[in-house]
Amino acid sequence: MTELAFLLSLTILAMLLLAGALAARRARLWRVGRAAKIDWAAGLLALPRRYLVDVHHIVGRDPYAARMHALAAGGLLGASALALLGVIPLLGGSRLFWWLTALAFAFAFAGGAMVGRRRLPVKPARLSGGRFQLLPFLLAAYTGGGFLVALDTALGGALYPLGWLGLACAVLGGLGLACQIERGPMRHAFAGAAHLVAHPRPGRFGGERATGLAPLDLDAPRLGAATIEDFAFNRLIGFDACIQCGRCEVACPAFAAGQPLNPKRLIQDLAASLQPGATNAAYAGSPYPNARPVAGIGGPGLPIVGAGAMIHPDTLWSCTTCRACVEECPMMIEHVDAILDLRRFQTLELGAVPARAAAPLMELRYADEPGGRALTSRTDFAAGLTLPLISAKGEAQVLLWLGEGAYDLRYGRTLRALITLLQKAKVDFAVLGEEERDCGDLARRLGDEATFQRLARANIETLSRYRFSRILTADPHALHALRNEYRDFGGAYEVVHHTAFLDELAAAGRLDLGALDAPRITYHDPCYLGRYNGEVDAPRRLLDRLGIERREMERSGKRSMCCGGGGGAPVSDIEGERRIPDIRMAQASATGAGIVAVACPQCSAMLEGVTGERPAVHDIAELVLMAVEKAGTTPARPAEALV
């Protein structure tokens, strides 16, 4: 082992110590968070799998980034570990060993070069600048330097002057990298690993969708999150894990519409709030579009939301809770949970809901219906159809949950189609009628957990009085609440969406489907069905039975884009530059389809609201009914015969 190699090992040791000390300093800040129940042993055991399988599944969606990361991170860790082990005489004495080390450094250098090529000469908008722009240079210096030293050692000191140059570069680059561990790009490495171990939704790694919101204890001294201490400490780890890759920003519909929300910036504002005397000045990524002015100061003990703090309330209320950001985040950060915690404080403690959201919440409190409409008129849309009431029958195979869409004239047509189909297929079904209250989705997404819990309990009480084997609904928001969120209050139901149910009926031959000679069709996945519940196949299978050519939009399935109708966004109505449904409709038009198939009352309302030349909007139930009617008709007699 040469002197140089020994010095390289020492450098790495120094890097380790420096990085360790800085990481420990940062990790101490996490302790301000609330306690959380974490299965540490299981988390630690699962770490390699969570990293290699789950994280890489997401990273791999961008193959360039995946190769870049594998080379840079793998090379960096491998080469550094090898070079450090070089102090062991048995290894350090072996030329072969140093050849191996040089190879590892070469890999890391290649990864660093890919980092550079991605950012230089022009940095893509979604990536952050500042300390992040320094990263390729630090990587190049450290790995290039390390490579020279290792090569020099492998050759027995033959590169003497170059080796010293290499060492100088490695020292500069290496210590520079270590300095990035506390607030720079390298923080994601240790915070990310800790986040994977202590993840607040471990079910996500076990194949569950794990998307239900955690219930709030309404007797807690403070409801929701006002300051950074109000988040559980593993949430704080999550904020620190952000690598500012901007994938969430690209996916965010509110960002695309020019509303003042950027999930990446939001996470950065939260991570910055952890530092005493925090400001948002260090952030060097894209801003909140049309950002409302804020003071940009914060820290433990200080409010997070407000014009005098870090995050403007409009930012919070722009979110449609579509979870696109969560779906895209390679660090598995839970943006929506954070937004909801902040909203809960605004709503429950301050009553600071957006102006137009106060009225529906009030109506929900005293009439169980956000429009203040009579529960008896929920079934008005079905005038002329026979709609069996479960209170009259006592039990039914299928309980049809009508949801808020029932009050909407346009969506009433969809529900009529669904009911007609159920009757044609001789399904034993019934509705709750006036006993059906709002499911509470709107209240919950607007942060009004008190109203949600009251409605959930009342609905569970009603449901407990009847016997049915499944709940069928055409509303994915109701489906999500009933299937995933009522469980915490003692209501466990098998809930099926109408697309899955109709697909079942068609598969069992209970619906006779003719072929539609409609133009091409494209399917818009509702967030609460696709992303929240993973149901992306049944609706497509069903559509394919109709014999229409189906095209996929630029974003589809679990990575689909929101219509702008979720999370109370339509009532919050935060101003932007464009409307989210217009953007989505443009994507639909781009497929050349004549029909956008939808499967949710919100999507239907939002997309029907798009003006101008555009594809027609039809719920899948309407299309299936058309196909059934097609099959039912006998071929028309020729016109002459009628004369």
Next chain:
Amino acid sequence: MKIAVLLSAGRHPVSGRPAPVPVELQAIRLAVEIGRQFGGDVTGLHAGPELGPLTDALGHGLARLVHLHNEGESDPAPSLAAALAEGAYDLILAGRAGQGGEDSGLLPYTLARTLGLPIIADAAALALGEAPGTLGVEQALARGARRRLLVRLPALVTVHPAAPAPLPFAFAAARRGSSEARPGRHAPAPSPTVEERPYRPRPKLIAKAAAGSTALERLRAATEAASGGGRLLVDPAPEEAAREILAHLRALGLVTAR
């Protein structure tokens, strides 16, 4: 400055469930905002058998709620009058009418008479008067008209639905706030046989324009419904006015002709 807001046991107009009356929640907002300028404190007063969801008023910005407990059917006026006299309030706010009870809107007048206070109806906004001890009231008149009045306090003011919307509900504030129960004065209810039913807006009486009138006249007749059907008397003798009113009520079928 001490402000009292009278809260009645309302019902939701559609669901028929007990609920605070929106215009009274608007009164709380006016009270809270004027109280902030004057440095005053705001008390909510309810007389009746139970508070029910009126405790939600604590979530709409009200700091203190006093429940004058009456058993069963009882006239709330004497309890309220006694509590108001005892509290020596500078300003008493009430909704222009309750919702779901008798909703006659007469209680504030009864109280003003008992307490010997001036009463101003239908405030849409309140402001500080220039002279100390006065209050500027913006009164909502028909068809969006406004009138500014200046009143010397103490006074009783009823609030119009055109006032700013209530402060949004904050669950935690309602949970933290507490109400104080005091015994009310029992008095027999004035009309124990009222029928209770959910509120519904009353149909407008639309005056008919004479046949052959111009489009403008027909439009005016259709839109100026409330003013239709009467005769304008300027400074009539009391007997003549009474006769005229009775004749009008009879014509509407509200008083049986004798």
